[in-house]
Every structure is written in structure tokens, then in C-alpha cells.
Amino acid sequence: MTRQLILATLLGVSASVAHAEVVSPTAVVANEYGEISTSLTGVAGDPVRGAEVMTSRSLGNCIACHQVTALEEFPFHGEVGPSLDGAGARWDEAAMRGIVVNAKAIFPESVMPSFYKVDGFTRPGDAFTGKAAPGALDPLLTAQDIEDVVAYLLTLTD
Amino acid sequence: MAENVTPRVRAPREASVGEVVSVRTLISHPMESGMRRDGDGNVIPRSIINRFVCTFNGEVVVDVTMEPSIATNPYFQFEAKVMESGTFNFTWYDDDGSVYEDSSDITVS
């Protein structure tokens, strides 16, 4: 296959090569256990940035529900979900990615939001306005946010 | 201009000579800080009660200068020492020039 042919194929899907490597929310492939073995971006997750996503109220806000001893400097950890201490020793990368993308595929009754999902909602809104969503929804986190969070969670081994 | 401004006071009706009594006051008022904006982005003008004075038989118990950080429906609790029967007078001064007053009598024996 020539270089020109590859480019032509990609242009039909996406404007840039970098974007073409991002798996869209509707194209994520999970196995029968909800595990996702392939990176959503092909770019290694950054655990430092992942911690930022975990603690930022406008991003993942993971500590709203989960206690994480390593993030103690950020106040007010919630109790709705299990503590994430040692989570990196309990789950491998594929399972971790599966949980962050769509926890309900692994734990059907989970309260946890699906962070990389864009459809199948009841009365989806326009963020926190209370108004109806004007069009297609963005996932709660970007693909790279997810990879960064997964990378951070895998560091929590004790 | 603030509407429905209602002062309330609670002070004992009776006390013994020299007793220190607790006085509480509450007044309904929005205490618009002057820092907020309305739906169109315009600053909502400041409208607060800026001073509260409590006197007993004409002499000051406490004189409070109030700023916008005082919460909506301002509340105060403080103590007075009563040596004789008399009247507490309470006065609130609004930015808009309104003055709200209340009073409470006490028998000291």
C-alpha cells in the first residue's frame, strides 16, 4: 500500500493522522468481561495528569466518591464508591480501562457514571444546566483523560 | 429597596439587679452585597443594613457597623448588664434611608 493510498483512506474518516488513532466512544471494543485491552489513544497515559483529572471537580472528580490516601492533600474524599488504595494491584490495565470507560459493563448495578459513553441516556441534559442536550454529547472525559487516569490508578499498588 | 423587612428581638422580660442577660435579634433583609450580577450581567446595586444599635434606657449596649459580608437576614446575639427596669431599643439603618425599630421592656428586681 502506498503512502498516498493510506492518506486517502484516513481522510475519509478523520482530518488528521493523530485523531485517527483515537478510538471513539461508540467504537470501543470490550471483551465479555467489560475489559478493554487496547489503549484509546495509543499514547501512554500520564499519571501526573491522571491525578489532576481524578481530583478536579470539572473533570473526573473521582474523589467525590472514592477515598484515595495518595491524594490526601485534596480535601473531602467521598464514601459512595470503594477506596481506591491498592486498586492498581487488584486490577490489570484492561480491567481498569474497562471500569473507567463504563463501569456498568463490569458491575451492572454500579452507581459510577460511564466516563466514555455518549448515548443510551434517559433525558440527557446540556451539562449542568437542567436543559435538554442540544445535540450529540461529548463523553465526560476525553480518551486521553481516560488513559491518564488509568495510568494513575495503576500506580496505586498499596 | 428592600421589601418585607421585619425585625424580631428576643430579650428576657424579667431579671435581677446586675444580671447579664442575653439578647438576640433577627431581621429579614436580602443584604444585597453589590457584588452580584443579574441575568443580563448588570451589577445588582448594593442594598444592605449598614448599622445596628441596641440601647438600654438610652445608653449604648452595642453599636455595630455592618458590611456586605453580613449574611442575608442579619442575626446578632450579645449580652447586656441590667441594673434597673427599663427598655431596650433596637434600631437598624438601611442603605436606602429606611430605619427599622423595635423595643423590649424588662422588669429588674
Add this chain to the structure above:
Amino acid sequence: MSLTRREFVGTSLTSAAAFAALPSLSFAATADEAIAAYYRRRGHIGCRDHLDRARNCRERLNTVQIEVSAPGAEEIIMFAAGNPNPNVATFKFGPMSGSQAATTRIRLASEQDVVAIAKMPDGSFLKAVSNVKVTIGGCGG
């Protein structure tokens, strides 16, 4: 599910205040300066101590009830250092006052230090600082 008692229950969290005398300041002109002085010095007046306690304050409040007490003071001025306009109130105690203490409710824009400075009859000043956490809500609202 049952209600769980937490480790903090029963811990006394009262009066997370730090104290410093400011003997040489002239009152009216230097309230802001006094707060600035506090910030310059905050490294050694016990912040660490009340950070631990303050962390336990979790209720999300816009309205916080504050009590201030300074026996013998002529007046007490109160600041909310993190509000857009930090001034809160000045209490002048008259001859009929039964104590130099008052309780009021203030609005706080965010976690911040509430500062009180008392002017004493001998011209000295006392200052108290209380770190108040106005907490982070869980949901969007």
C-alpha cells in the same frame, strides 16, 4: 444500610484560632495592614494545627455563624479575608454591654481565614484567626 459513626465524632473542634498581640498598631488605619501582617507571619502561627481540624468541617455553607469574644475590649473588628470585600462588621461595646462578645452570621465566598482584631482600652490589640472551610459539593450544584 445503617448510619455510620465516624472517627471524628466527639472530637472537640472548637475555636480553631491562633493568637498574636499587635501592640504598636493604630487601629483604624491598619486593619488591612494587620491582615497583611498576618499573612506574612502565617508560617509560624499554627496553621498546620488548625488545618487538621478544619479539614473535618464539611458542610457546604454560604452562611456561617461566628462568635467573637474579647473581654474588656472597646471594639472588635471582623474580616473575612477571602471575600471580595473583606470587611464584615465592627462591634463597639457601650456602657450597658454585659460582655464584649457577639455572635453573628456571615457569608463566606470560599474557604478562608476569618480574622478578628480587638482594640483594648490600653491601646493594645489582639488578633484571632480562624480558618473556615466552606466545603466542596459533590454534585454540580
Add this chain to the structure above:
Amino acid sequence: MTGQTKRVVVAMAALALTASSLAVWADEDADLVVNGEIEMVVRTDAPAHLDGAVRTIYSGWVFRQDDTQAMQMDDFDNPGMLFAEQGQELFNTAMGANGESCASCHTNAEDLTRVRATYPKWDEAHGAVQTVEMQVQECQTESMGMAEAWGQNSQEMLNMTAYIASIGRGQVIDVAIDGPAQATWDAGKEIYYTRYGQLELSCANCHEQNYGNYIRADHLSQGQINGFPTYRLKNARLNGTHNRFRGCIRDTRGETFAIGSDEFIALELYVASRGNGLTVEGPSVRN
């Protein structure tokens, strides 16, 4: 004791500053008696129709910090009572073309003692479940000759419902859910368990499965509505039930229902019935 230490002690005695919110923690075992006389039921066995979903029902008061709890224990400290008093004035004020006030018909306000404890309630004449607000609106347009009734979330209506709740404080809630009200109750139950919005959260996810737990700094209650309308320290005003429902659905990143909508009437009936056995506390104080 060294001189240095002594000086500090003197200084501490001389100026103390206490933010009440630092001094407190939720006392989940506390009992609520208002003004030293109105005894509230803040925890009791869940009604049978909850089918064991929870064993005990708790007033939201139980989950609040000590100082917030204290503000509801004395009418003077409860800013919500300022608005109940304004509601009482409205109750006695003539409104509408007929020159009548609420008190013209309801000559003895005490006759309304059971209203808050039994609404929402099936209304035979209208063939629908009615909220207290709808009942006030019905009086205004059908009896008092007002061209336009107060809006459900207007300040006047909040003041009036605060007054009506206040005269029923301490009454045990007993909302009827059978007979003609059952279909509405069923619809409310369906809404209660539906996971709304992009966060896919139902009422039950937080208030049935996780009450007593924290979401970030929010101490989750059972979402009981026996204290409504409630004075929230967060916004320093009275808040109505439907407005609170709206806030919760908004927080799921969902499209809310409208205040006064059939959906919220049904949800109000269902949630009220989950509190059967608690007492009327409105206007309560919450964070």
C-alpha cells in the same frame, strides 16, 4: 508556667473567635424538639410499602451538622420562620375580586393542622392528585376571584406553604397512596428509580443506597421532604420541593422536569409517602 506561656494564655482568654461550622459534626443520634415543646420524629421504622428498601427512615435534620441542627431547634434562630410569619400575614390579607382572605373561609387556621401531613392528596373534584400549592392556587382562582394564582415557586407561595407547614409541625406524616392515588404513586416510584442524565443517577442511587455516606463534602440524606419548604444556608432563602427535585436532576447532567409538572407531582407523592411516620418540620433549616 513560664512567663511566655502565661502571656499566651492571657491572650487566649482575651480574644476568642469561633466559627460554629468548625465546632460541629453531624450528631446522627440527636433528637429534635423545637422550642422545647414540639417533639419531632426524626427516625422511625420505614413504612410497609417500602418493602424493606430501607429499614429505618430518617429526617434530613439527622444528617446535618450540629449548628445547622441547632438553628431549627428554636424558632428565633430559624430564618425560615421569618417567611412563615410573612405567610401568616398573607393568610390574613384580602386578595382577589371577592375581597376575601384565606382566613375568611379558614377562620381557624388550626383546622389546617393536618394539611401538610396529608398532601399531596387525591382531589375528587379535579380527578387528580393535588399538592398544597395546587390547593392554594385552586382557592385563589376558584373561590377568591383572583385572575391569576401565585406561581408555584413564587415567594408568596413559599411563604404561604411555610406558614401552612409551620402550623402542622410535629404532625405525623400519613400520605394516602392507595385507591385513586395509586396510579400517580406508581408513576412517582418509577421516576424515583429511573437513572437520569449523562451521569445515570436515580434518586435511589444517592438517597436509598448511599444515605449517610459522603459525596465529596455533601453528606447524603434520605432525601425526605418532611422539612419543606426548607431554608437553605447555601442560598439563604426558602426552597420548595419541586425546585429541589429540579436541582437533583440537573446534577445528574439531565434534562429536568418542570416545577408543577405531572412528573414532579407524582414524584412528590411518592417521596412524601417514603416519609410516612416522620413529622412535619417545615420550614426546616438545611445546608
